[in-house]
Amino acid sequence: MTVALETRNLVKRFGGFTATNDVTLSVRQGARHALIGPNGAGKTTLINLLTGVLAPNSGQILLSGEEISRLPTHARVGRGLSRTFQINQLFGDFTPLDSMMLAIGEREGHGGMAWRQLSRDRAVADEAAALLQRFRLADAMGVATTLLPYGKQRLLEIALAIAAKPKVLLLDEPAAGVPEEERHEVLSLVRELPADVTVVLIEHDMDLVFSFADRISVLAQGALFAEGTVAEISKDPQVKAIYLGEDA
């Protein structure tokens, strides 16, 4: 089994409060790994540690066996880590086309090219158009992001993360805030992600977790509480007590 993403004894403290408590986690390549836990369990802190938004107090993070704990965010992205945000992080008046040109251009290392005109970047534009089509954004590719309906913005959020062609993709509540009628569109796109991409999903929606994930880690109070297959976790009485029980 090849391990795509690994943490070893990861600790993050904010003053006296330990948000991530000695988390050792290993995600197999190609996995559909869900990270669940009640509010305040430290899921978002963990994602921020993985992506380099926060620096850990101690412990290691490894991406495909390479230590990345001290790398800045953009360098981790360059090594194949990508994420979506729980709250959309988009570029305001950029159009979806601008955003995709940016994401793909950066992946291809065109970002430093100050003399080439965007319209001449044919290969990038073709790929952008194809990706926009796949994410059902082709009709709206010339519209400012802020003017798009929320569901479309959510799709763009995910498309941006995919455009980086990541090895490991962290999805932070991909369907959060999406109205019911647009929800299935978002979810089906998440399900259609290529099989070799490792996906770590943070989600509250248990139906989605159980239908999507093949492995589940449960976080509670910053620490890893339980880990196992969907069947194991869904039967675990303790997990039910701390998490599912709370939901019911």
Added chain:
Amino acid sequence: MSDKPLSASETAIGLLKRAGRWQIWEIALWLIAIAMIFVLPSKMLILTEITILGLFAVSLDLILGYAGIVSLGHTAFFGLGAYVAGIFARDYFSEPVTGLLVAGVVSGLFGFATSFLVLRGSDLTRLMTTFGVAMLLAELANQAAWLTGGADGLSGVTITPILGLFEFDLWGRNGYIYALVVLMVLTFIARRIVNSPYGLSLKAIKRNPVRAAMLGISPTRRIVAVYTIAAAYAGIAGALLAQTTSFVSPDVLAFHRSADVLLVLVIGGTGYLYGGIFGAIIFTVLRDWLSVITPQYWMFWIGLILIIIVMVGPERITRWQAFLPGSARAERLKARKAAEDVR
């Protein structure tokens, strides 16, 4: 347009081309600027002034409008360029184009060296460090009287004909043409840069640095590069002033210049390059008019205008751009309609 539905990539290319295409108002602006040589031969000096201020403001737009860096000391580069061009012409070589390039390179290098100051920290630290750098240079120019003429300014600058061909005449006609050509060339270059993948990444960093980093963009190098380019632009603008007036006063490094250029850019609007040029026209005409009415106190009215702009909101002030055919704002209005169709 043809009836056949376009494929997504054709649409994409079409949209990208349209964003980089020359607009009618752009071409008209340059044609009018050229026509001024013949229409207003008696106003060459003030037109030169506008051109130089416009270039200075375009350079500020590169860092403020595209990279989102607020600077209170942009005149450091303007003043440095002016002094370098003046000293270079006085002591070494008096051909102006060479002087312009030297001034641009020196200012650019200085911008590169000081760019790390604006990389970290909040708006406030950036304001303070840029302000501090400008004050430092002003103090230096003031103290190093043996080189700069100190408080009396740098005089004895003689400028030989441009490329050995065109002499600066008394009416400032060749001076204006010279400044205008420089402005046009530099604006074209800037225009290319902002429509490139690099320009796109700058806009992205300004709009959402968190997401930009998450797309693998390292902001450091991008900002250093644009800061360097902007500094070189400002230096060239300063050099133009020194060459067309054959004089450099310590005033080129004064705080009010940094404030003026901010005002110019805010009047014209940030983030579309031409804001600096439009702003320079409005600002200079306004100042000329005000200083005729109240010779000593035009500063009061400039201050009032600044406050009004902020109170009313810069977006509303610059809404007039929407009336430029094919302008970015008109495009956005069109886009809004399109968005409603999508809904």
Added chain:
Amino acid sequence: MLTILFDGIAYGMLLFVLACGLSITLGLMNFVNLAHGAFAMAGGYITVIMMNRYGLSFYWCLPAAFLVTALIGVLLERTLYRRLYKSSHLDQVLFSIGLVFMSIAAVDYFMGGQQQLISLPPELRGRFDFFGVGIGRYRLFIIVLCAALTIALQLALTRTRFGSQLRAAVDDGRVARGLGINVSVVFALTFALGSGLAGLGGALGTEILGLDPNFPLKFLIYFMIVVTVGGTSSITGPFVAALLLGIADVAGKYYVPQAGAFIIYGVMILVLILRPHGLFAREGGR
């Protein structure tokens, strides 16, 4: 040598009184008020007008300068500043630069561009010798007064109900509002206090710093150094920064007159690079 230290302390104390209002507006309202010096200038001119036109005593001028500038401050806060608390720093900068320009031109119009002079009461003039250290009477007066003010301010911020409301509003405006604190009134009063102190500083500084219409720009950099180097999380930071700046400036002008300004700007830039939140900022503070 000790005389220079003494003068420097007096100068630093004065700078602190001038700048602490700025530190509060910046820390509390997150407002970049480049026009702070205009309030100080107002205090200075109030003193000049009261003394030279109406022959009033210098001691009356000090409270008057405080009250009148505080009043001007509260008026401007209610009418203009308040609307910009949520604006971008760029807007705040443009607005306050506009205010500076207007104040400079207006003062120039009404008072003329020349340096204004006041004659201090006789008991504050001259120096006396204290164990070989030349002590300027007026500087001693400034030190005593400013020290008293600083202590009073520190006590007011830490011990009084208003102080705790203020700190609550600084830490989290929303929570403070939730606790029933009228944040808007707290802001207005604080702004008035800050402006008033600047006015008082301006009145006290007329003799030492000089007073002409360019005052707000000339001393802007000093105020900003005090605030940025000192940080905005407490008043101790700006206080120490002001003292250091005062001593460094006086000593610099005395020993290395050519390089004085460089050292100060250079040190400021250096501090800002190394400690972007100020020398004395709390860990994780603003």
